[in-house]
Amino acid sequence: MPYELYYWDGIQGRGEFVRLALEEAGADYIDVTRDKEGGGTDRMMKIMQSRSDPLVPFAPPFLVDGELLIPHVANILLYLGPKLGLSPADEAQRFVANGLQLTITDLVAEAHDTHHPIAGSLYYEDQKEEAKARAAEFIVYRIPMFLGYFERVLKQNPAGPDHPVGDGLTYVDLSLFQVVEGLRYAFPKAMRRTEREWPALIALHDAVARRPNISRYLESERRLPFSEAGIFRHYPELEAHLDP
Amino acid sequence: MPYELYYWDGIQGRGEFVRLALEEAGADYIDVTRDKEGGGTDRMMKIMQSRSDPLVPFAPPFLVDGELLIPHVANILLYLGPKLGLSPADEAQRFVANGLQLTITDLVAEAHDTHHPIAGSLYYEDQKEEAKARAAEFIVYRIPMFLGYFERVLKQNPAGPDHPVGDGLTYVDLSLFQVVEGLRYAFPKAMRRTEREWPALIALHDAVARRPNISRYLESERRLPFSEAGIFRHYPELEAHLDP
Numbered sequence: 001m002p003y004e005l006y007y008w009d010g011i012q013g014r015g016e017f018v019r020l021a022l023e024e025a026g027a028d029y030i031d032v033t034r035d036k037e038g039g040g041t042d043r044m045m046k047i048m049q050s051r052s053d054p055l056v057p058f059a060p061p062f063l064v065d066g067e068l069l070i071p072h073v074a075n076i077l078l079y080l081g082p083k084l085g086l087s088p089a090d091e092a093q094r095f096v097a098n099g100l101q102l103t104i105t106d107l108v109a110e111a112h113d114t115h116h117p118i119a120g121s122l123y124y125e126d127q128k129e130e131a132k133a134r135a136a137e138f139i140v141y142r143i144p145m146f147l148g149y150f151e152r153v154l155k156q157n158p159a160g161p162d163h164p165v166g167d168g169l170t171y172v173d174l175s176l177f178q179v180v181e182g183l184r185y186a187f188p189k190a191m192r193r194t195e196r197e198w199p200a201l202i203a204l205h206d207a208v209a210r211r212p213n214i215s216r217y218l219e220s221e222r223r224l225p226f227s228e229a230g231i232f233r234h235y236p237e238l239e240a241h242l243d244p
Numbered sequence: 245m246p247y248e249l250y251y252w253d254g255i256q257g258r259g260e261f262v263r264l265a266l267e268e269a270g271a272d273y274i275d276v277t278r279d280k281e282g283g284g285t286d287r288m289m290k291i292m293q294s295r296s297d298p299l300v301p302f303a304p305p306f307l308v309d310g311e312l313l314i315p316h317v318a319n320i321l322l323y324l325g326p327k328l329g330l331s332p333a334d335e336a337q338r339f340v341a342n343g344l345q346l347t348i349t350d351l352v353a354e355a356h357d358t359h360h361p362i363a364g365s366l367y368y369e370d371q372k373e374e375a376k377a378r379a380a381e382f383i384v385y386r387i388p389m390f391l392g393y394f395e396r397v398l399k400q401n402p403a404g405p406d407h408p409v410g411d412g413l414t415y416v417d418l419s420l421f422q423v424v425e426g427l428r429y430a431f432p433k434a435m436r437r438t439e440r441e442w443p444a445l446i447a448l449h450d451a452v453a454r455r456p457n458i459s460r461y462l463e464s465e466r467r468l469p470f471s472e473a474g475i476f477r478h479y480p481e482l483e484a485h486l487d488p
Contacts, residue, residue, distance in 0.1 A: 054402045055340060058347040058393050070339050072346040074318075079339050095314050095323050096299060102316040103302040105346075109353060117361050118374060119381035130362060130374050137363035149302050158298045 002028040003080070006044045007061040009033035011230040012182075012223075014108065015061040017073045018080070020174040023217040025084035031222070074101040077171045086171040097165045100153065100172045104179060107146045111186065112231045114138045114238060124228075124235070135238035139190045143183060147198045150176060154200035161200040162207070169211075176201065177208035182232030189242045246272040247324070250288045251305040253277035255474040256426075256467075258352065259305040261317045262324070264418040267461040269328035275466070318345040321415045330415040341409045344397065344416045348423060351390045355430065356475045358382045358482060368472075368479070379482035383434045387427060391442045394420060398444035405444040406451070413455075420445065421452035426476030433486045 003022065007015030015031075022029045033041045047069070050056055057071035063079070064070075070079050078098050081087030087094050117134040118127040150164065159167035164176065180201065184191045195202055208214055217223055226232055247266065251259030259275075266273045277285045291313070294300055301315035307323070308314075314323050322342050325331030331338050361378040362371040394408065403411035408420065424445065428435045439446055452458055461467055470476055 050400075051396070052400060054400055056393075056396060056400060057343070058350075058390075068336055068339065071343040075339055075342045075346055078342070092312055095312065095319055098319045098322070099301070099315040102319055102349075106302075106353070109350070113357070118377045119385075121381060121385055130377075133362045133374075137365060141363075141365055146302075149300075152295070152300060156294075156296060156298055156300060 001066060002030050004030050004032050004064040005061060006032050006047065006057075006064065009041050010224065010227075012178075012226060012232075013061075013230050014073050016178055016224075017104075017171075017175045018061055018063065018076050019222070020178060020214065020217075021077055021080055021084055021086055021171045023222070024169075024174055024211065024213050025086060026213055027080075027084055072105075074098060074105050077101055077175075081171050084171075086169065086174070088166045088168075088170055090166070093165055097170050097172050100150075100164055101175060103146070103149065104172070104175045107142075107179060108182075108231055110138060110142055111182065114186070115233050115235060124233075128237070131235070132238060135187075136241060139187060139239060139242070143187070143190060144194065144197070147179075147183075147195075147201055150179075151198040151201050154204065162204065164204075173204060173208055174214070177205045177214075180205040182226070185226040186232040186234050187239050188234070189239045189244060193242065245310060246274050248274050248276050248308040249305060250276050250291065250301075250308065253285050254468065254471075256422075256470060256476075257305075257474045258317050260422055260468075261348075261415075261419045262305055262307065262320050263466070264422060264458065264461075265321055265324055265328055265330055265415045267466070268413075268418055268455065268457050269330060270457055271324075271328055316349075318342060318349050321345055321419075325415050328415075330413065330418070332410045332412075332414055334410070337409055341414050341416050344394075344408055345419060347390070347393065348416070348419045351386075351423060352426075352475055354382060354386055355426065358430075359477050359479060368477075372481070375479070376482060379431075380485060383431060383483060383486070387431070387434060388438065388441070391423075391427075391439075391445055394423075395442040395445050398448065406448065408448075417448060417452055418458070421449050421458075424449040426470070429470040430476040430478050431483050432478070433483045433488060437486065 005015060005018055007013060032038060033044050048057060055069040057069065061073060062069055062071040063076045070076050088097055114135040115124050115131050117130045124131065153164050154161040157164060163169060164172045249259060249262055251257060276282060277288050292301060299313040301313065305317060306313055306315040307320045314320050332341055358379040359368050359375050360371065361374045368375065397408050398405040401408060407413060408416050
């Protein structure tokens with residue numbers, strides 16, 4: 001039975017971290033809200049609004065595998081990792097991978113809040129000035145803090161700097177690829193100025209992009225474009241204070 | 245060998261979710277930064293700043309158990325749960341518990357951002373107006389959304405509304421207790437007005453408070469007070485728009 005991934009239709013968003021793992025593994029899955037004949041978004045909303053199901057998710061993305069409903073990106077990857085061959089073989093190392101994924105989760109939430117610092121219920125346009133202030137902080141302090149951290153994790157990996165955990169590919173590699181992609185889309189000027197400071201991370205990004213299943217996926221229609229409806233949004237005014 | 249918990253000295257903060265689990269289980273642990281003779285905060289900073297260790301945390305809290313270093317609250321609880329008898333016995337249910345804990349993680353991050361909506365590097369006083377706007381949104385939309393969700397999880401639990409997962413105590417119960425405590429401290433007027441809407445959640449809070457190990461802990465010096473240096477902060481001006 002195929003895995004069922006539930007996420008908002010039309011955007012990469014948080015769902016993309018799960019899609020990359022499913023695609024790398026060549027797993028059989030249904031991207032439910034994009035499957036119009038299968039019920040699409042209505043089917044997702046029915047699960048989310050259920051007043052009787054024992055397993056209710058707070059928000060998408062969530063994965064359904066038979067009887068089990070698993071919410072939250074890091075939790076989905078923790079569950080799928082061993083099944084897809086994308087977790088460390090060593091059980092203890094799985095907590096290391098999960099810890100890194102949770103740091104990525106924090107980065108993603110902060111990237112979101114650069115365009116919605118006050119309220120998710122308001123439009124970006126209604127919090128633009130606050131967004132400029134928050135984005136400036138994100139660019140100056142937080143991007144270097146997060147990416148510098150991942151660079152250190154790669155450099156201090158006893159198995160070498162090709163992977164963040166152990167000596168093989170895990171879902172954390174794929175998520176780090178997406179982080180670099182997303183930050184380049186949202187803050188191109190900031191990234192052009194600074195990404196050379198994190199050579200191991202950029203090398204990891206490039207190696208993931210070259211993987212056969214990933215590169216086929218990136219060129220397919222299944223890979224949605226980045227947009228201003230997603231988590232990583234490009235609003236030029238948020239980095240207008242930077243030189244080109 | 246005792247577990248070593250590393251967290252910022254002097255505050256409950258995110259460390260408290262781990263302390264509650266260790267205390268409920270009567271586990272042998274050292275709260276490292278509070279152990280002045282054992283090196284205190286210096287010992288934590290040395291680990292965080294290491295340029296050679298294979299396992300480096302992005303931020304506290306983290307747990308050290310022998311050779312393993314585990315960062316992030318939800319990850320620490322995922323690891324400790326089975327050892328402390330605070331995880332569901334059923335393996336699949338552990339993903340349910342982890343999913344709920346990750347929703348709590350999101351709530352805690354949003355509670356933090358009510359007083360720091362623009363920049364963690366700036367003082368609250370420098371972002372007070374933005375904090376008022378974000379707190380107003382948090383009170384009107386987010387608290388009811390999160391606590392209403394947990395109420396639903398309790399009410400829809402096939403094993404009954406006493407616990408969020410299965411029919412026994414897990415670390416999620418303890419974390420939900422702390423969420424109610426924290427929100428009552430930070431937003432007393434908002435909680436007085438609304439908490440009766442979530443009777444199963446409040447009953448769970450009260451049941452946790454009555455547990456012998458928890459009530460002993462809460463009365464001990466090991467339980468730090470809430471304060472304006474933690475995650476849940478009481479700034480009366482953030483709910484000044486509410487009637488008493």
